[in-house]
Amino acid sequence: MASVKKTHHWYEYLWIWSIVFFALGFYNILFAWLGMIDFILPLIFAVFGGNKWFCNHMCGRGQLFWLLGHKLKCSRKKSAPRWMVTKWFRYGFLIFFMTMFATMLFQTYLVFAGQGSLRKVIKLFWTFKIPWKWTYEGSIFPDWVAQFGYGFYGLMVTSTLIGLIVMVLFKERTWCTFCPMGTMTQGICQVQNRLKKQEVQNG
Numbered sequence: 076m077a078s079v080k081k082t083h084h085w086y087e088y089l090w091i092w093s094i095v096f097f098a099l100g101f102y103n104i105l106f107a108w109l110g111m112i113d114f115i116l117p118l119i120f121a122v123f124g125g126n127k128w129f130c131n132h133m134c135g136r137g138q139l140f141w142l143l144g145h146k147l148k149c150s151r152k153k154s155a156p157r158w159m160v161t162k163w164f165r166y167g168f169l170i171f172f173m174t175m176f177a178t179m180l181f182q183t184y185l186v187f188a189g190q191g192s193l194r195k196v197i198k199l200f201w202t203f204k205i206p207w208k209w210t211y212e213g214s215i216f217p218d219w220v221a222q223f224g225y226g227f228y229g230l231m232v233t234s235t236l237i238g239l240i241v242m243v244l245f246k247e248r249t250w251c252t253f254c255p256m257g258t259m260t261q262g263i264c265q266v267q268n269r270l271k272k273q274e275v276q277n278g
């Protein structure tokens with residue numbers, strides 16, 4: 076019997092991009108801006124496509140957790156505690172994450188407005204300040220651009236570390252059950268589906 080050859084798509088390898096992103100941020104903090112692609116693309120897919128295509132096919136971080144947890148067997152593959160997969164936790168974490176994101180934007184604004192100076196640190200777990208000086212020696216851009224980079228990179232590293240911890244302790248993609256981007260895109264898709272149903276009902 077002839078074996079069926081599985082076709083591989085370029086987007087199945089976006090886990091490489093996730094690794095490259097963190098490596099670039101280790102070299103120059105301005106590269107952290109590239110992480111905005113992972114913030115904006117899922118929303119575009121959800122708003123204009125009404126689906127989670129990004130999560131299902133294009134998320135390098137999700138792929139990385141699967142690769143490490145499943146293929147490289149770094150995951151215990153245990154079910155996550157019940158509270159972790161509840162709606163309350165998912166939305167609570169989203170609110171917390173967005174509050175931290177807004178705080179980071181405010182710090183960027185302070186530098187922009189000349190009321191604060193550039194802090195060359197990244198904050199891990201929203202608490203621990205890690206010196207990250209070597210990644211920025213000035214550029215053609217104003218300091219607030221670098222400040223955003225430091226803040227955003229810290230958020231990306233923190234969320235990836237949390238994802239890796241829950242990957243090891245529980246199932247491979249446990250992070251996806253409460254990932255803020257996943258929660259937001261799911262919310263958008265649900266609203267869109269409801270609107271479509273209403274349209275059909277109203278003829």
Ligand code: SF4
Nearest residue numbers: 130134137251254257
């Ligand atoms: S839920 Fe988050 S980490 Fe998981 S695939 Fe979607 S965007 Fe990626």
